[in-house]
């Protein structure tokens with residue numbers, strides 16, 4: 001029995017040891033909150049790519065809850081109030097999508113807009129999605145040129161041994 005337990009540990013370690021240094025695992029993703037860099041939305045997108053990740057896409061309430069906890073733990077004074085995610089309506093005003101693959105951000109999928117958001121305030125409007133620290137990490141649209149901290153995600157391939165549809 002001890003041997004089987006040992007083998008199981010080695011197996012689990014090999015499955016779960018895949019997050020790069022500095023990233024935190026949750027379910028099938030690895031996350032890194034860049035608290036030392038503030039960037040425009042487009043810059044943040046590039047930063048994540050440099051570190052072989054993407055701006056975070058929140059698909060479920062479970063993922064949102066995990067991220068709220070992560071940001072609360074890592075928060076410190078001096079950070080921007082917003083944390084950039086991958087969502088945007090830059091292409092068509094009012095049509096929110098995850099930039100990564102164009103999945104609509106709509107009532108059919110998970111959303112957590114702060115009441116009254118998205119409101120596209122100001123002359124240039126607001127076309128990029130962030131989490132508001134002072135509003136319990138509910139969602140806001142913000143001016144994409146504002147500089148904020150950001151959260152990157154590495155999504156594990158979910159197609160291991162499975163069917164890949166449409167690719």
Ligand SMILES: [Ca+2]
Pocket residue numbers: 029056057058059063153155
């Ligand atoms: Ca995700």
Ligand SMILES: [Ca+2]
Pocket residue numbers: 089093094120125126127128141
């Ligand atoms: Ca907008």
Ligand SMILES: [Ca+2]
Pocket residue numbers: 117118119120121126140141142
């Ligand atoms: Ca807004």
